[in-house]
Amino acid sequence: MKILSHPTIEECLEGVKIHHQKKPEKTFLQIIGHCQVDYHGRARSFLDWGDRIILIKQDGNVLVHQPIMREPINWQPAGSKTQFHIKKDLFIVSVTHKKPDEKMKIIFKKIDLVTIASLSDTAKINICGMETDVVKTIIENPSCVEEGLRIQKCEKQVKSGMIDLYGFDKDFTPVVIEVKRSQATINAVHQLRMYVKDIKQGNNEVKVRGILCAPHIPDMVRHLLNDYDLEWMEVDHEIVLPDDFQKTLADFK
Amino acid sequence: MKILSHPTIEECLEGVKIHHQKKPEKTFLQIIGHCQVDYHGRARSFLDWGDRIILIKQDGNVLVHQPIMREPINWQPAGSKTQFHIKKDLFIVSVTHKKPDEKMKIIFKKIDLVTIASLSDTAKINICGMETDVVKTIIENPSCVEEGLRIQKCEKQVKSGMIDLYGFDKDFTPVVIEVKRSQATINAVHQLRMYVKDIKQGNNEVKVRGILCAPHIPDMVRHLLNDYDLEWMEVDHEIVLPDDFQKTLADFK
């Protein structure tokens, strides 16, 4: 790991050339300093002088972070090529990307810190709380949606797309269930409507029920469901980690 | 700016306590090191050992970046509170947030670099190339959609929502135009369909045309449009900056 604290622009260029440009795919580079940013590609933007953190990642991603906000104020996608040069006492970082054709230029007036490091991270994140978990919950216990419900098929393909869950209620009426992991939206209503229509047409059924299941369903969406004779059920899913995952977490306690 | 290169965890804790914890809203803090990350809140995740960059921003945002990918692998939103302590030779960063109730814990085994800085950035970004620009392009030159088209109203409110552009073709048939800045999706088709229906009902019109305009329209969407007797036109918009913006950019040339 190489650290340059308050370097001159010449020191900066030299450090970057020696340590980064030879193996950019194995070298993480960071620059903190006072800069302007100019971008044009899918859109176009210009950002005037300010103190920022620039991350140049090993996959070619380049992020320009301000001292606030979760999102980078400017960036270039993975696969970008980054080049460095000096012009009129300014240190210039040029980032180019092809398909989509984009260019970002960062102009430094003052550089506070340059960090060059070879970082290794092979860990894969283990995450749960997704739509599949809600689907799993319903399959394991259909009565959480409605007493007497039986699930026949998940991911049933119809004309308009893929039905999350398909089955029959206690009176043998076909039931189409659309599952949303987080808040249900109006789009989900349209999807469900199409699926119900598809099933009606495909099976020559007169009565097919449609139920939207989500942890939360806003009033607006409920009204829309009512308008189309669809139903809804708020279904919560336990956030439970797999056993081996629990074990690892136990180390923290 | 305070830089700690390869500090012991005790030095790290002391530096953080002195420089960051007193005024976290004015102090940017960064830690590069070997860590695990545990999160639970809206979902739950665990990330095993690896080298990462942690940014603790002045608005409470905390980002955990791996050496690759544009997105942080873990994060906490603005308004989070970050606390530090040592436990069994590990340096632990606890980030908590209320509403939504969330917690993230970063456990460091090894710390390579700590940077504490007071960064100032008051610049606002100047950006263009959004949906409004496509709308503007069509208003200024309706023939880019179709010869003889006249736009009567933009942002026309109907039952199902807001119509981007409304007008008449050369035969005085009403035309509803839905504009998408980037790739058109199936949702846009549903929107357009509803709008056309609303106009038909509202005006007692037999014939109302619906046109979807976007820089790119995928095949699937085209087929769906066909099914519903809707039309489409790929419309590109020039990305042109305002005059004063151009002037500023001229400084770079």
Place this chain on the structure above:
DNA sequence: CCTTGAATATCGGTG
């Protein structure tokens, strides 16, 4: 405060 819609969305899975 909640809700809605856009984003230089990004990212992963699939054909």
Place this chain on the structure above:
DNA sequence: CACCGATGTTCAAGG
């Protein structure tokens, strides 16, 4: 490579 759907989406605007 193109396309599609999900995201702990985030973010800003409007009611």
